[in-house]
Amino acid sequence: MAAATIKDVAREAKVSVASVSRALNGGSGVTEATGQRIRAAAERLHYIPHAAARMLITRRTHTIGALLPDLYGEFFSELIRGIDLAARARGLHLLVSSSHDGVDEAAAAVRSMQGRVDGLLILSGRVDAAFLRANLPKELPVVLLNSAVKSPAYHVLNVNNHAGAVAMVRHLLQAGHADVALIAGPEGNFDARQREQGYREAMAKYAPGVALNIVAGDFTEESGHRAGRELLARKTRPQAVFAANDMMAVGCLGAFREAGVRVPRDIALAGFDDIPITRYVTPALSTVRVRIADFGRLALERLADLLEHPEQESPTADTLGFEIVERESCGANTPTGTAEVNAKSFQSKSSQLAARGGER
Amino acid sequence: MAAATIKDVAREAKVSVASVSRALNGGSGVTEATGQRIRAAAERLHYIPHAAARMLITRRTHTIGALLPDLYGEFFSELIRGIDLAARARGLHLLVSSSHDGVDEAAAAVRSMQGRVDGLLILSGRVDAAFLRANLPKELPVVLLNSAVKSPAYHVLNVNNHAGAVAMVRHLLQAGHADVALIAGPEGNFDARQREQGYREAMAKYAPGVALNIVAGDFTEESGHRAGRELLARKTRPQAVFAANDMMAVGCLGAFREAGVRVPRDIALAGFDDIPITRYVTPALSTVRVRIADFGRLALERLADLLEHPEQESPTADTLGFEIVERESCGANTPTGTAEVNAKSFQSKSSQLAARGGER
DNA sequence: AGCGCCCATGAAAACGTTTACGTTGGCGCC
């Protein structure tokens, strides 16, 4: 028994296929009586419209594609979760394609999604404006996530790396740690660069006299470990260390422990991202929290808006809010009794939107 | 400029659409010369075949759907990663739909995927054989992940919960902990039930005289914490605790620490899953490792095989191998100097297959 | 040299929808 088609329903309900289509979609143009007869027939035959046929004529797939780098861990899953939730809410399907680091891989992925999606969500440190122009039909709505692309032709949604870094560095300084060192992220990485920039500016502004102290890292735990040892080996040991992401902070923490350096008593430490592990290491890690699921949700919602109002809105570059999460490692004010966390929230315009949207 | 169609290419190359189709797909039935001319024309026009039209006539979408529960964290992302990697290798697209706990939600998701996918990967504690029969056309290839469904009509791929639990309990017993308590998982959960069963059998077999000691949990950290306190309150304190998953073990560890009970000196502790956090808590947690990405990859590969050889293979129920990961918390043989981990590997048939497949 | 066969190619049908356009019939209005 092959799947029932619209013709079968039409025959069953003794009407034409056109009426079936009308009854099942718009609802207008058919009598209430025949409408019911048609719906009943469709139900009886377990009729499900053939998606491909509909796509072909409609030119809409009701699917959005998510193009992601080869991403591990919590960030990835939270992002997808946010996107998926929002997509479901809007009746959109989600076609994912992760696991590609290279530009050519990404290009192949983009091309193979051509025609299967109504719009694209792209998160990739590698793609730039030229890549997009070369590989995307310009009618295809696109939202770039955490992208360095500044072109007014594309919509961009970023984590507020810069402000987060500034806030954390300021927080460390205000907690009484006179000089703050940075464990930087990988060379070409967009997030890493912005966070470093934030560090530099915060130091310049809030600790004008103090020399910068930057050691290289690449966002891996191991590089954080190396960086920690390197910092201890320097002639003047910093009073606080700001790692450009949590995994490096964790690695650094390990190096400190091995060296017998106590955190936060001897040296303060903070990270960025608020991955779950930060809560479980000892001491618990202070960090900059980004609500990743909201990030995904917002991105999808912007894209969905684009689909509905094709060229109405002009491209926007928006950033997501963040919170400073104070745990033990930064040695600011460890609330002795409570295990509860202090979180200072920095809302940007879009994250207020996030909060509103999150109520449902 | 609308996207180029096969007709445009035909005109450009001065051949019929049929020849274009042949040249671009099979390659046979067309002269080398005309083939080149056609490919050149296609290149020039940036021709990309319209996916929907092709689906319509071919009845193949080259897409597989992944139906997942509302899943957080590492497990989810690793699973998707494995699936996605394997899908890319096979030239398949991946349509994901997570975030549904309820049966009706799942039913809606299944129905809306109808016709958009060639096959389905389903991971859900909730769906049973009846659900599948009711909501799936029986021609649609399906692979069930971690499912209790025993029906010979469906292919099933499971984590080896039972053997993993048996091995860990035996390991704890052999390490000299005479009685092992279990922190069980949620009531209806399939994995939880199998792990508990493994605990029971291992105790019966390797510690025949010892009374069982089971305390309830629900896979959350908080429930593990409660369970830990409950265990300490009992008249006879067990020598080792096996938590049915890592998050509960982490919670339990917290409870022990708060009570001043030292792990592993006063009491040994082990979990299940090998989530990343296990490495970062102190003491590091011994656990049962499951290679989740492999799990996803295997599932997809089985499904892909099903697509290619529709009814050739009869439904199989297979299980994935696991490893006992010995860290500090189980107090077996903490290798003093090395931070390296001892891992005993238990390969099942399918995970050997995994190893082979992983070489590429 | 003639016959037949095979291979390259083209014409057209088919896939299952949506939708523009015709065709009815009923009803109000003059």
Place this chain on the structure above:
DNA sequence: GGCGCCAACGTAAACGTTTTCATGGGCGCT
């Protein structure tokens, strides 16, 4: 009572492919 209009419904075209079938021509074989 006839005319026109509108709502309900049907017919058919269109979407962009793949694939079957027909047609032609070139070439090998006797």
